[in-house]
Amino acid sequence: MKKITITLREEVVLWLRDKAAKDGLSVSSWVGKLLERMKNKEDEYEVAMECFLSRKPRKLKRVDDRKPSREKLHERRNLH
Secondary structure (H helix, E strand, O other): OOOOOOOOOHHHHHHHHHHHHHOOOOHHHHHHHHHHHHHHHHHHHHHHHHHHHHOOOOOOOOEOOEOOOHHHHOOOOOOO
């Protein structure tokens, strides 16, 4: 583990100490967990974006030589 020093306004320090105490953590642990959660969310987003961008376009199936309706394209399955 690496240690870092940050500078915060007094009111932010008071808020941070209160939040950490309510969670039963030290300020250092609380900030560390917060930053880990932020990093994980960013990682999840990047994985999802890569997955989305790697998808190949597919042709729409035509019914009676017509494109599907907007409702058909946007229907949600298994919502009931």
